[in-house]
Amino acid sequence: MALSFLALAGCGVQVSRELPSVGVVEYRLSPGDQLHLEVFREESLSGDYVVNDAGAITLPMAGDFLVTGKTLAQARAELEALLAGGYVREARVNLTMAEYRPVFILGEVTRPGEYGYAQRMSVHALVAKAGGFTYRANEKVVYIRHALEGEETAYALTSAAAVMPGDTVRIGARYF
Template identity: 45%
Template structure:
């Protein structure tokens, strides 16, 4: 593949990422170790802040201590923090929780810049490859190997425009055989 073809492919991938995919709701996203969240307690700035979910799936909050966060959605975390604060600390606390940064993704194999990249909502495999500065000339552009976060199994999947990436996934682009 020549330089022009590679650049054309990269532009096509980027334009697909900008126009072809409808936004996917992240409200059902389950938190896990490595995610960074922001907790705000209305009227009590000292009780909020930015927290990274630790390896045990917990965040340590001022006054109430550790709260289980892994496995919860943002709304469920809000409820858990509000419930903990209402146990003798505040009357009817109003809490918000939002994900600031997700677990990173990893892109390996036949891409120009393999490595660790930040996850963004609605990320597709093609967008991730574009982030890694595109395919090498040896890349198999018909399939991708995906290992989902927490899994030891790598699955071969067709490389389609709507193939989604999740936080913590490892993508490997294989070499094509002539």
């Protein structure tokens, strides 16, 4: 196993021992996420909003509200404070995920492509959605490009390895 990591390091791919486990990573909002907003007694503000490429949602009256990089709880608290600061009397806000960005899987799986993200999704769950590994798949290493990073990183594939919305996962071929 150690030799495979050394071989990968020589190929210019950053190697990490393990991906964070499912449920360990706190989700941060990013462009493409769809949020459901409910503002108590303000139906004109309530509805579904897509985080735009600038990382904001556009609200009637209040304009653009930056959410990228924030957790749902942080965004909710800041939005409640913004609305209470002159837009809505006694603002009470509920902010939930309406839809996550999709995840993508490439390489040695039966049906590579785009798949809907499910909360606490693991690499193995994504591989199962894609029809499983092909006979040539390297089932010990996974390559992931996280949505907000440009670089693909190699990780040891464990049963609890987490996938996040917007990730591109690649299963490489094993060499006999």
